[in-house]
Amino acid sequence: xxxxxxxxxxxxxxxxxxxxxxxxxxxxxxxxxxxxxxxxxxxxxxxxxxxxxxxxxxxxxxxxxxxxxxxxxxxxxxxxxxxxxxxxxxxxxxxxxxxxxxxxxxxxxxxxxxxxxxxxxxxxxxxxxxxxxxxxxxxxxxxxxxxxxxxxxxxxxxxxxxxxxxxxxxxxxxxxxxxxxxxxxxxxxxxxxxxxxxxxxxxxxxxxxxxxxxxxxxxxxxxxxxxxxxxxxxxxxxxxxxxxxxxxxxxxxx
Amino acid sequence: xxxxxxxxxxxxxxxxxxxxxxxxxxxxxxxxxxxxxxxxxxxxxxxxxxxxxxxxxxxxxxxxxxxxxxxxxxxxxxxxxxxxxxxxxxxxxxxxxxxxxxxxxxxxxxxxxxxxxxxxxxxxxxxxxxxxxxxxxxxxxxxxxxxxxxxxxxxxxxxxxxxxxxxxxxxxxxxxxxxxxxxxxxxxxxxxxxxxxxxxxxxxxxxxxxxxxxxxxxxxxxxxxxxxxxxxxx
Ligand SMILES: Nc1ncnc2c1ncn2[C@@H]1O[C@H](COP(=O)(O)OP(=O)(O)O)[C@@H](O)[C@H]1O
Ligand SMILES: [Mg+2]
Numbered sequence: 240x241x242x243x244x245x246x247x248x249x250x251x252x253x254x255x256x257x258x259x260x261x262x263x264x265x266x267x268x269x270x271x272x273x274x275x276x277x278x279x280x281x282x283x284x285x286x287x288x289x290x291x292x293x294x295x296x297x298x299x300x301x302x303x304x305x306x307x308x309x310x311x312x313x314x315x316x317x318x319x320x321x322x323x324x325x326x327x328x329x330x331x332x333x334x335x336x337x338x339x340x341x342x343x344x345x346x347x348x349x350x351x352x353x354x355x356x357x358x359x360x361x362x363x364x365x366x367x368x369x370x371x372x373x374x375x376x377x378x379x380x381x382x383x384x385x386x387x388x389x390x391x392x393x394x395x396x397x398x399x400x401x402x403x404x405x406x407x408x409x410x411x412x413x414x415x416x417x418x419x420x421x422x423x424x425x426x427x428x429x430x431x432x433x434x435x436x437x438x439x440x441x442x443x444x445x446x447x448x449x450x451x452x453x454x455x456x457x458x459x460x461x462x463x464x465x466x467x468x469x470x471x472x473x474x475x476x477x478x479x480x481x482x483x484x485x486x487x488x489x490x491x492x493x
Numbered sequence: 494x495x496x497x498x499x500x501x502x503x504x505x506x507x508x509x510x511x512x513x514x515x516x517x518x519x520x521x522x523x524x525x526x527x528x529x530x531x532x533x534x535x536x537x538x539x540x541x542x543x544x545x546x547x548x549x550x551x552x553x554x555x556x557x558x559x560x561x562x563x564x565x566x567x568x569x570x571x572x573x574x575x576x577x578x579x580x581x582x583x584x585x586x587x588x589x590x591x592x593x594x595x596x597x598x599x600x601x602x603x604x605x606x607x608x609x610x611x612x613x614x615x616x617x618x619x620x621x622x623x624x625x626x627x628x629x630x631x632x633x634x635x636x637x638x639x640x641x642x643x644x645x646x647x648x649x650x651x652x653x654x655x656x657x658x659x660x661x662x663x664x665x666x667x668x669x670x671x672x673x674x675x676x677x678x679x680x681x682x683x684x685x686x687x688x689x690x691x692x693x694x695x696x697x698x699x700x701x702x703x704x705x706x707x708x709x710x711x712x713x714x715x716x717x718x719x720x721x722x723x724x725x726x727x
Contacts (some may be wrong), residue, residue: 243701272625287621290625292621292624292625295541315629315630318624319627319628319629320627322624322625322626322627324628325625326625327621327622327625329618329621329622331618333618333619333622334620334622335619335622335623335637336641336718337637337640337644337718340514344628345627346623346628346637347626350626350628350632351626351627351628351635371609380718381716381718392622394623396625399626399627435550479566
């Protein structure tokens with residue numbers, strides 16, 4: 240399988256705290272990788288690094304045919320070229336409140352990819368239809384539920400036709416019913432072999448969708464391998480983490 | 494008394510249309526322009542090569558000095574310096590131009606702080622989301638951040654606008670025949686200060702009220718998207 244994203248020896252410190260500690264990890268094309276780990280372990284920092292929203296202190300990142308060295312200044316043109324390769328989905332969806340639902344999805348394609356309005360609108364409606372939200376196209380985001388907004392934000396990311404989707408706890412801010420709506424969309428994307436890196440605390444979903452699991456703790460990668468290997472691991476830290484998760488939430492997924 | 498009001502009102506209104514309103518609109522437009530530029534200069538984080546960094550720092554120094562200067566001196570004094578003072582330096586401006594420049598600079602200094610606060614109050618998540626799509630800084634600013642900031646800045650900016658309407662009466666002191674000047678001139682002939690100044694006050698009030706209605710309409714327009722939805726589930 241093609242190697243799509245590759246991070247090597249990435250370090251990021253906030254004051255004394257090492258958010259990413261010599262992280263080397265790569266993600267393959269067409270594959271769904273689930274990132275798990277305790278809160279504050281550096282999962283968001285890792286995803287934001289891939290999307291260049293956070294600039295680490297050192298290390299390298301390559302996506303497809305592009306590469307950057309974090310120790311050197313990165314030009315905005317370089318950042319933009321790399322960001323176009325990935326699509327980001329945020330925990331709180333971060334839709335643009337001043338644009339309609341369709342406008343949100345068209346924004347990237349028209350402004351960044353210079354698509355025509357008609358083309359972008361047609362593609363937006365297609366995406367909305369695939370998540371059962373076509374009827375919301377002309378509404379504004381804050382008239383919609385969290386589950387609806389998150390599905391729309393997935394459409395917004397997909398409209399850029401990214402090589403890989405990066406999802407940072409896409410269902411953590413949702414109640415179980417809405418979580419299910421969003422997870423269905425993600426399961427469908429996984430089936431279509433859309434490359435995805437998903438940070439989640441939902442272990443039922445992780446089991447169902449992950450072809451690979453990366454376990455992060457204290458800014459370090461502690462496990463990187465198969466889903467079965469992870470859930471049956473004898474490693475003390477992993478067992479402790481999984482026990483904590485199953486206690487704190489029912490890991491619900493209808 | 495009614496006779497006085499009947500003859501004076503049209504004259505004052507004419508002065509309003511001729512001077513007060515154009516002076517207000519031009520000065521406000523100029524002020525917002527200066528305010529936006531000043532706010533943006535203050536918000537830029539100096540980066541890039543040393544020359545560019547230095548240039549940004551100098552511009553920021555100028556911006557801070559400008560805002561400080563115009564907020565800590567009386568408007569009337571500013572008006573006098575620009576109209577009566579600058580000719581000593583060989584800069585002789587027509588009264589109307591001097592007034593527009595002074596009121597613009599003054600409005601710009603105040604509105605820059607309002608605009609800066611509004612831009613900062615848009616959550617950084619919005620920057621992240623727009624950047625993640627591959628948008629340039631300029632696109633994010635104008636297409637995503639500004640529209641949201643306008644909504645936040647509109648009520649305080651409307652206050653500044655109404656304040657400006659009333660402040661234009663100071664232009665009477667530099668020979669501009671605006672509403673208040675006309676009232677003074679008529680009063681000098683009929684010796685009815687109470688009636689005349691009450692009348693001009695009433696006309697300013699009418700003008701401000703009309704503008705307030707306009708503000709309400711603008712606010713509804715720019716915040717359409719922020720109204721509570723009827724189907725919001727959570
Ligand atoms: N902008 C920031 N400023 C300071 N510290 C930060 C910032 N972002 C993250 N951190 C710190 O870095 C660590 C990793 O954070 P994060 O990547 O958000 O963890 P996770 O997503 O796994 O919960 C945490 O200790 C967090 O407090
Ligand atoms: Mg996080």
